[in-house]
Amino acid sequence: MSDLWRRCLERLEGDLSAEDLHTWLMPLQARDDADGLQLFAPNSYTLDTVRERYLAQIEWVLQQLNGKPWPVRLDVGSNSSRPAAPAKPVAAPRAKVAPAPMPAFNHNLDPHYTFETFVEGKSNQLGKAAAMQVATNPGRAYNPLLLYGGTGLGKTHLMHAAGNLMLEHNPAFKVMYLRSEQFVGSMIEALRAKSMDEFKRRFRSVDALLIDDIQFFAGKDTTQEEFFHTFNALFESKQQIILTCDRYPKEVDKLEPRLKSRLGWGLSVAIEPPDFETRAAILLAKAHEKGVAVDENVAMLLAKRIRSNVRDLEGALNTLAARANFYGKPITTDFAEETLRDLLATHAQAITIPNIQKITAEYFNVRLQDLLSKRRVRSLARPRQIAMTLSKELTEHSLPEIGEAFGGRDHTTVMHACKTIRKFVETDARMRQDWEQLIRTLTG
Numbered sequence: 001m002s003d004l005w006r007r008c009l010e011r012l013e014g015d016l017s018a019e020d021l022h023t024w025l026m027p028l029q030a031r032d033d034a035d036g037l038q039l040f041a042p043n044s045y046t047l048d049t050v051r052e053r054y055l056a057q058i059e060w061v062l063q064q065l066n067g068k069p070w071p072v073r074l075d076v077g078s079n080s081s082r083p084a085a086p087a088k089p090v091a092a093p094r095a096k097v098a099p100a101p102m103p104a105f106n107h108n109l110d111p112h113y114t115f116e117t118f119v120e121g122k123s124n125q126l127g128k129a130a131a132m133q134v135a136t137n138p139g140r141a142y143n144p145l146l147l148y149g150g151t152g153l154g155k156t157h158l159m160h161a162a163g164n165l166m167l168e169h170n171p172a173f174k175v176m177y178l179r180s181e182q183f184v185g186s187m188i189e190a191l192r193a194k195s196m197d198e199f200k201r202r203f204r205s206v207d208a209l210l211i212d213d214i215q216f217f218a219g220k221d222t223t224q225e226e227f228f229h230t231f232n233a234l235f236e237s238k239q240q241i242i243l244t245c246d247r248y249p250k251e252v253d254k255l256e257p258r259l260k261s262r263l264g265w266g267l268s269v270a271i272e273p274p275d276f277e278t279r280a281a282i283l284l285a286k287a288h289e290k291g292v293a294v295d296e297n298v299a300m301l302l303a304k305r306i307r308s309n310v311r312d313l314e315g316a317l318n319t320l321a322a323r324a325n326f327y328g329k330p331i332t333t334d335f336a337e338e339t340l341r342d343l344l345a346t347h348a349q350a351i352t353i354p355n356i357q358k359i360t361a362e363y364f365n366v367r368l369q370d371l372l373s374k375r376r377v378r379s380l381a382r383p384r385q386i387a388m389t390l391s392k393e394l395t396e397h398s399l400p401e402i403g404e405a406f407g408g409r410d411h412t413t414v415m416h417a418c419k420t421i422r423k424f425v426e427t428d429a430r431m432r433q434d435w436e437q438l439i440r441t442l443t444g
């Protein structure tokens with residue numbers, strides 16, 4: 001094993017879990033030469049994961065070990081295999097083979113996540129528009145841009161899309177994407193190596209900093225402090241900041257108030273769970289992208305039954321595609337029902353009116369019998385309206401049926417509840433959070 005790589009792994013041991021280290025980094029083979037370190041991954045999946053999750057950290061450690069930036073090249077293959085076929089036959093010994101040119105800047109962006117591959121719907125159109133504006137006019141449109149919402153709804157996708165578009169407009173633009181854990185990891189490493197100046201320079205020298213899932217900063221005081229200063233430096237010199245969070249940041253416990261206030265300086269946009277039509281459209285688009293033949297009936301079946309998030313929808317599609325491929329069968333609705341029986345049952349199970357009533361009552365800490373009673377005090381009326389609206393959105397029951405299930409109420413009462421709650425969800429952050437949390441619990 002290359003000595004440099006061994007030392008790099010030793011350093012990383014402190015920052016990464018043993019599982020991550022064994023799953024992703026140990027299987028890599030390394031070869032170092034004068035031009036940098038070459039890492040070989042056993043397959044492209046490992047390669048993509050290493051590039052996306054660990055490359056920035058590896059480069060950082062190598063820079064610490066070598067006292068200067070140290071290029072890393074990632075390839076599929078093994079140390080003993082020949083390097084990727086050169087364009088022309090190379091007669092000279094390996095040491096003289098010119099290395100492939102390194103990208104000028106390691107932006108960590110996934111090229112598949114673009115605006116073209118993002119399906120727009122009511123639930124995400126504001127987020128998409130804002131991300132496009134920011135990408136077209138970085139540092140000037142909205143700064144920071146914060147995309148927030150539940151898991152698997154496309155926040156990361158939009159963030160990468162913005163970064164990719166910035167690069168398309170200007171390939172020299174220094175965009176840096178990283179997950180918040182990577183920011184934390186780099187900072188811990190810098191603290192340990194007493195190289196905080198370098199750390200600061202590195203993050204402040206970018207044109208656009210994209211940090212995913214900042215809720216992980218909660219409770220990490222030193223990280224927040226450092227991020228706060230990075231934020232200020234970038235903001236003042238009009239460098240673009242894009243962040244994502246799994247909820248409205250004001251609702252994240254243990255996030256410093258001054259940081260929360262900074263996050264509100266630009267534009268915060270909620271990404272909502274997609275409605276039925278958007279789910280079906282996303283599914284067809286993903287199937288097309290993956291070259292999987294899926295007709296509209298199958299897309300509608302999955303979109304109707306899997307409401308939790310796009311990641312689950314995509315997971316179901318992948319399962320279907322793999323099974324269909326294995327058995328050499330076309331993906332019909334019968335095949336989908338059969339293959340995904342357990343999965344669809346799990347998703348269907350939670351979504352009955354009684355279950356919605358029970359979960360809503362628990363969430364708001366009220367008694368189920370009070371929720372269904374005629375009492376009209378506000379502490380009961382609001383949860384009741386929410387439960388009615390959830391029943392309308394998440395089940396196939398009609399307004400009269402829902403009214404009946406809620407203590408024999410008229411269908412106009414249910415209609416009014418739905419109208420009120422939808423308006424509240426759009427305008428009131430607290431209400432939106434309750435709503436999204438309940439949807440997650442019911443559909444997750």
Ligand SMILES: Nc1ncnc2c1ncn2[C@@H]1O[C@H](COP(=O)(O)OP(=O)(O)OP(=O)(O)O)[C@@H](O)[C@H]1O
Pocket residue numbers: 117118119120124149150151152153154155156157158213244246282310311314
């Ligand atoms: N509107 C959409 N169009 C196309 N693909 C989408 C859309 N929304 C989500 N996806 C896909 O769903 C998957 C999950 O999305 P993503 O990782 O962006 O979610 P997220 O909101 O960042 O979730 P998390 O908070 O868990 O990181 C990705 O493969 C993404 O491409």
